[in-house]
Amino acid sequence: MQLTDSQLAQFDRDGFLRFERLFTDDEIALLKSDLTRVGSASSDAIIRERTGSVRTIYRCHEPDGPTASPAFRRLARTPRFLRPAQTVLRDDRLYVYHCKNNIKTAIDGTVWLWHQDYGYWQHDGVPTPNMATFLVMLDDATEFGGCLYFLPGSHRGPVLPAHKDEMTTSYPQWAIEKPAIVEALRTGPRPVAIEGGPGTAVLFHCKMVHGSGHNLSPNDRWHAYMAYNPSANRPNPVPANPRPDYVVSRNYTPLELLAGDSLREPVTA
Numbered sequence: 425m426q427l428t429d430s431q432l433a434q435f436d437r438d439g440f441l442r443f444e445r446l447f448t449d450d451e452i453a454l455l456k457s458d459l460t461r462v463g464s465a466s467s468d469a470i471i472r473e474r475t476g477s478v479r480t481i482y483r484c485h486e487p488d489g490p491t492a493s494p495a496f497r498r499l500a501r502t503p504r505f506l507r508p509a510q511t512v513l514r515d516d517r518l519y520v521y522h523c524k525n526n527i528k529t530a531i532d533g534t535v536w537l538w539h540q541d542y543g544y545w546q547h548d549g550v551p552t553p554n555m556a557t558f559l560v561m562l563d564d565a566t567e568f569g570g571c572l573y574f575l576p577g578s579h580r581g582p583v584l585p586a587h588k589d590e591m592t593t594s595y596p597q598w599a600i601e602k603p604a605i606v607e608a609l610r611t612g613p614r615p616v617a618i619e620g621g622p623g624t625a626v627l628f629h630c631k632m633v634h635g636s637g638h639n640l641s642p643n644d645r646w647h648a649y650m651a652y653n654p655s656a657n658r659p660n661p662v663p664a665n666p667r668p669d670y671v672v673s674r675n676y677t678p679l680e681l682l683a684g685d686s687l688r689e690p691v692t693a
C-alpha cells in the first residue's frame with residue numbers, strides 16, 4: 425500500500441495516520457483465533473493482569489516459540505503494514521522490534537499510563553527515535569472500553585521526563601512525570617480518542633504521547649501492535665538487565681514484503 429504525499433505530510437505533522445477497515449472481518453477472525461490459541465500457552469511472553477486475565481501476548485510474529493502464529497508472521501510483512509511503515513521511516517530495511525497484543529479484557533483490563541514508546545525504547549539502547557508502530561483493532565475500540573488517546577503532534581516535541589511505575593499495574597510502565605503530562609494536556613492540542621471498529625488500523629510515531637484507561641465496558645478490547653525499527657537503528661548493548669527477546673527482538677533481519685497480500689498464504693522469505 426503506497427501512501428500519498430498528503431498522507432506522508434499528515435504523518436509528519438500529526439504523528440499518526442488512520443486507515444478505516446484496512447483488514448476484512450475474515451482476517452480479523454483469523455488473527456483472533458490465532459491469539460486465542462496461543463493465549464492459552466505457558467510462556468514468559470504472556471503478561472497477566474493481577475486478576476489473572478491475559479494483559480499482553482508478545483512475539484506472535486516469529487516462526488518458533490509458544491506464541492508463534494503464521495497469520496501474525498504474515499501480518500508483519502503485509503504491504504498494508506510494512507510499506508507505509510517503510511515510507512514514514514524513510515527506510516526499506518525494517519525489522520519487527522516487537523509484536524504485542526493488548527487484550528484489554530472487559531471489566532478488569534487496566535490502564536496504560538501516559539507515555540511515549542521511545543521513553544521505553546531509549547532505555548533498551550535504541551539510538552534514535554525513528555520508529556513507528558502499526559496497530560489494528562480486533563474489536564470495537566470505544567472510550568467506555570478503554571481506547572487509546574493520542575496527543576497529536578507530540579512526536580515533534582522532546583522525549584518527556586518519565587519514571588518507571590511498578591505500582592499501578594502488573595507490568596512496569598515508563599510513565600511520563602505528572603507535572604510534564606499535566607502541562608502537555610493543559611497547553612497542547614486536545615487528546616484524540618482513537619476509536620474504531622474491527623479492522624481499523626493506525627500507524628503512529630514512537631514519540632507520540634499516548635495512554636489508555638481501564639476497560640469499564642462489558643466487552644473485551646483486543647488490539648494487535650507491530651512495532652517497526654530500521655535494522656540500522658538496532659539497540660546498542662545496555663549495561664544492565666537487557667529486556668527479553670520477546671519485547672526487544674534480537675532478530676534484525678530486514679523484512680521482505682509479502683508477494684501477495686493475504687494473511688493466509690505461506691511465508692517463504
Ligand SMILES: O=C(O)CCC(=O)C(=O)O
Pocket residue numbers: 526528536541570571572634635636647
Ligand atoms: O493498548 C493500549 O491500550 C495501550 C498500549 C500501549 O500504549 C503500549 O503498549 O505501549
